[in-house]
Amino acid sequence: MLKRQLQSIYRNLNKRVLATNGHHSVFLLRCLSAQAPAAVKSHNFHPAHLHFIGRTPLVYRSIGQELERAAAEYGNTESIVSCHEKKRYTYRGLLEEADRVAAGLLKLGLKQGDHVGIWTPNNAHWYLTMLGVARAGLVSVGINPAFQGPEVDYCLKKVKVKAVIMPETFKTQNFYEIMKSICPELPDSVDGSINSASLPHLKRVIVDTGSTLKGALSYDELLGLSSLAEREFITKLQRHIVPDSGCNIQFTSGTTGQPKAAVVSHYNFVNNGIHIGNRNELNSTSRICVQVPLFHAYGVVITIMAAMTHGSTLVLPAAGFSPADSLRAIVDEKCTVIHGTPTMYVDLIKKQRELQLPLKTAKMAVTGGAPCSPQLFLDIKNVLGLEHVRTVFGMTESTAVIFQSRPGDSMEQILNTVGHLQDHVEAKVIDAEGKTVSFGERGELCVRGYATMLGYYDDEAKTKETIGRDKWLRTGDQFILQEDGYGRIVGRLKEMIIRGGENLFPKEIEDFLNTHPQICETHVIGVPCERFGEELCAFVRLDDSSAKVSREDIKAFAKGKLAHFKIPRYVIQIKNFPKTTSGKIQKFKLAELYEKEYRTKLVSKI
Known part of the structure; x- marks a missing residue:
């Protein structure tokens, strides 16, 4: 039977x-x-293993083909508005400019499959370049605009970048001078063609500037290089670009500290964008306030690709994250959706409490990039006056999203899960021996499906460590999978703290401490302890008007709510947390701060 x-x-x-x-x-x-x-x-045993097929089929299109479809369907709809540059493009205009970029790059001698670095903050030319690179059959490489010389040098060498597109300056950073420091041959290049001993693959540097810079081509010159016939060739080229081929390289943190380079395909990008946009109910009337950096997976897939596949408008408030500019852009550009990381929302809420702007059009906030505490979800909804708060959860190696909120989710599901398994994704949770655990039990999350990266560039060993022969991608996340398809993140396996034999995950403690009335943000790390092996140390950021919060205050607040061994032994107040450009907290810097400034005096008090 x-x-x-x-x-x-x-x-x-x-x-x-x-x-x-x-x-x-x-x-x-x-x-x-x-x-x-x-x-x-x-x-009795119900293995935590699900494959959610969903209702909308996958499509087999390249980014260039998807852009053509969007231009045909949403031609006069605004695709992007750059407030700080005072630039606006419709979808039809976006396609035309992207083809100018594509034809220009090919005329410079780049060939299909070559890598183009995009080292720039949130400017309109980031969007144009990414799409132009894809239309030319090239591969874009997102480079953090905060990177300095040695970091940029590593990225360019690691993936053999042939051309770099960048601004001349941003804030205090002079990109051209940094490029000269790692490529001294740049000013002496003949006809803009670079021949560098230290960067043998680099051939072109393109700068978005009105100045004349030796050895570099201006972005406007790139746009004007091609003829009408050469731009028409780009349209014909689309049927020859294989959707399964690489379109983008994302640098991600490695266990050794050196970034790994994840290669993702057109197929990954287009389909993840479609299904993300479906869950967020995007359409041609959606206007998204973009706070996240475009070079990051959140920016390039959850934001750009989801918007493009649904004809939505992207609004760039500023080149870098600015809470005040974001709030004004929401008002001025009538934004309906907000994208940001948890730390960005903390700052946005603080600024809105100060400015009290009328955010009448904003209906939904989407948070991702890092776990969001239930209290922060409530603050986002209430302080910003939104109808919906949604979460996305994933990783660079899975293109972007593998779990996501669904329309109609209850507040319990929104506050206490990372959403439902994404369409066409398979997931399971395993123990330390690789065996599947039961639904509701903790273990490492593994995923499989269309969104899995092609691999780490030129690093077969690391690829095999992450993706098994059976195609399961190990996420490194301690996770609970529910039988209804929703998931709960416990924490990163590498962040697990072992105190006297107890396995503790910072997220649970952080979520609890964030409910304290005087605390607006908390991050917990493990610090050395002779007796227990490790102890908990909580770094807390308070509201400006708050008095000091001591460990005794925390103990009193936690009484009857949190096990004694989960109460941090040390509580350190901090004004600002060290963060990456994408808004993630750098916990290793908190550990360095503890060792350098606090360990001796805190331990001596015991």
């Missing part, structure tokens, strides 16, 4: 997949455990 039921499930699922998804049927034909009959689930 049981065998016949299982055979029936596979037959029905196969018919469904063949009817909706054509050539992807082999990949999608995996038993969705949530669809299994009661007889199959009657055993």
Whole structure:
């Protein structure tokens, strides 16, 4: 009987997949455990393994083909508004400018598959360049605009970048001078073609500037290089660009401290964008206030690709994150959606309490890039006066999103989970031995599906460590998968703190401390302890008007709510947290700060 039921499930699922998804049927034909009959689930052990197929089929298109579709369907809709540059592009104008970039790069001698570095803050030419690079069959490489000479040098060498596009300056940073420091041959290059001993692959430097810089081509010159026939060739080229080929390289943190370079495909980008946009209910009337950096997976996929696939408008308030500029852009440009990381929302809430601007058009906030505490979710909704708060959860190696809120989710689901498994993604949770645990049990999250990166560039060993022969991607996240498809993040496995034999995850403690009326942000690390091996140290940021918060205050607040061993032994007040440009907290710098400034005096008090 049981065998016949299982055979029936596979037959029905196969018919469904063949009817909706054509050539992807082999990949999608995996038993969705949530669809299994009661007889199959009657055993005590329910393995935490789900494959959520969803309702919308995957598409087989390149980014360039998707841009053509968007231009045809949303031609006169604004695609991007750069407030600080006073620039606006419709979808039709975006396609035209992207093809100028594409044709210009090919005329400079770049060939399909070559890598183009985009080392710039949130300017309109970031968006134009990324799409132009994709239309030319090249691969964009996102480089953090905060990177200094040695960091940029590493990125350019690691992935053999052929051309770099950048501004002349941003804030106190002079990009041209930094480039000269790592490529001294730049000013002496003949006809703008670089021949560098230290960077043998680098051939072109393109600068968004009105000045004449030796050895560099201006961005306007790049746009004017091509003829009409050469731009028309770009349209013909699209049918020859394979959606499964690489389109973008994202640098991600490595265990050794050196960034790894994750290669993702057109197919990854387009489909993740479509399904992210579906969950966030984006359409051609959606106007997104973009606070996140475009070079990051949040910016390039969750923001750019989700907007482009749904005809939505991106609004850039400033070149770098500025809470005041974000709030004014929401008002002036009638933004309906806000994108940001948790730390950005902390600052945005603080600024809104000060300015009290009328955010009448804003309806929804989307948070991602790092876990968000339930208290912060409530503050986002209430202080900014929003109808909806949504979360996205994923990683660079999975293109962007693998779990996400769904329309109609309850507040409990929004506050206490990272959302529901994304369409066409398979997930399981395993123990230290690699065995699948039960639903509701903790373990490492593994995912498999269309969104998995192609691999780490020129690093087969690291790729094999992350993606097994069975194509399961190990996320490194301690996770709980529920039978209903929703997930709960416990914390990063590497951040787990072992105190006297107890395994503690900072996120649980951070979420609790963030409910304290005087605390607006908390981050917990493990610090050395002779007796317990490790102790908990909480760095807290208070509201400006708040008095000091001591460990005794925390103990009193936690009484009856938190186990004694989860109460931080040390509490350190801090005005600002060290963050990456993408808004993630750099906990290793908190550990360095503890060792350098606090360890001796704190331990001596015990």
